[in-house]
Amino acid sequence: MDVYLATPRGFCAGVDLAVDIVDLAIQRYGTPVYVKHQIVHNPKVVADVEAEGAITVESVEDVPEGAVVVFSAHGSPPSDYEKAKLRNLTVLDATCPLVTRVHNEAKKYSKDGKKIILIGHVDHQEVIGTTGQAEMVLVDERQDWTLPEWEEDVEVAVLTQTTLSVYDTAIAIGNIRKSHPDAIVRDDICYATTNRQAAATELADMTDLVLVIGAQNSSNCNRLKDVAIKKGVPAYLINGPEELDRSWLESVEKIGITSGASTPETQVKAVIEAVAPQNIFRVGPGEIKTTFAIPRDLRSLVGSGQRSSSKEESILDEDN
Numbered sequence: 001m002d003v004y005l006a007t008p009r010g011f012c013a014g015v016d017l018a019v020d021i022v023d024l025a026i027q028r029y030g031t032p033v034y035v036k037h038q039i040v041h042n043p044k045v046v047a048d049v050e051a052e053g054a055i056t057v058e059s060v061e062d063v064p065e066g067a068v069v070v071f072s073a074h075g076s077p078p079s080d081y082e083k084a085k086l087r088n089l090t091v092l093d094a095t096c097p098l099v100t101r102v103h104n105e106a107k108k109y110s111k112d113g114k115k116i117i118l119i120g121h122v123d124h125q126e127v128i129g130t131t132g133q134a135e136m137v138l139v140d141e142r143q144d145w146t147l148p149e150w151e152e153d154v155e156v157a158v159l160t161q162t163t164l165s166v167y168d169t170a171i172a173i174g175n176i177r178k179s180h181p182d183a184i185v186r187d188d189i190c191y192a193t194t195n196r197q198a199a200a201t202e203l204a205d206m207t208d209l210v211l212v213i214g215a216q217n218s219s220n221c222n223r224l225k226d227v228a229i230k231k232g233v234p235a236y237l238i239n240g241p242e243e244l245d246r247s248w249l250e251s252v253e254k255i256g257i258t259s260g261a262s263t264p265e266t267q268v269k270a271v272i273e274a275v276a277p278q279n280i281f282r283v284g285p286g287e288i289k290t291t292f293a294i295p296r297d298l299r300s301l302v303g304s305g306q307r308s309s310s311k312e313e314s315i316l317d318e319d320n
């Protein structure tokens, strides 16, 4: 049995940045540092930052008055910053810059008087943050949806959640364009999502089974699984080897393995060790390593502290 390993896979620049901000906050302020919502959607990453002294909470109201809180990578609505101010919290914003860009687009188009459509998944944390920025209509492409009956000359701007399926989003955009052919459509699906889906597509073309390593609540992991299933290949999303069902491997010669943007490489390595392949082949377009700088208003955090994201360099190959 051989393993075909997607490149790229695993941590993106936004996840590196968010984890680093928690680390730096702990170095600067000591423990505990609160984190509003899981810092990224992966239980191992959450457990690791909690082992260092972070406490994950689900809402600003759960943070004690005057404490230090990191807002997660998914982005937060303005109401959360207002609540934090009232509670005298020190807020460190770990929102991925590519999510902040979508927030800024929403505010700009709203100011310009355009109607905004957001393609995104109901109740996903990123969507909660983005829909809080301005008035907009949410289109969840997994469900039946209709748009309001706007005036014919209304100007429309279409934004997207950053971690959607490239394929499904293109279909939703095509449907929106039927009634709004001149709509401005932003390309908001992020580089990490796009590149990992491209690699997963190649993987599915040449394997009998695809294992996506990551968390069930990770949007981009679920979309990687969808990519393989759409290609007609059985695919499973598992956190690690403990969730691997050996019956999936019966009669399988070629296993594709990939992981989402919030999955530590150690989990991928553990699954590969459990599968014990004869050979490992790399598949996919690769990716130039991207790093997001610490936001200007948080640079004082860096001080003598060191960013730790280099810890998550690939441990299986050198080209990822």
Ligand code: SF4
Binding pocket: 012, 013, 014, 015, 073, 096, 097, 098, 099, 162, 163, 190, 191, 192, 193, 220, 261
């Ligand atoms: S998946 Fe994309 S949008 Fe989300 S944190 Fe990573 S780079 Fe940012």
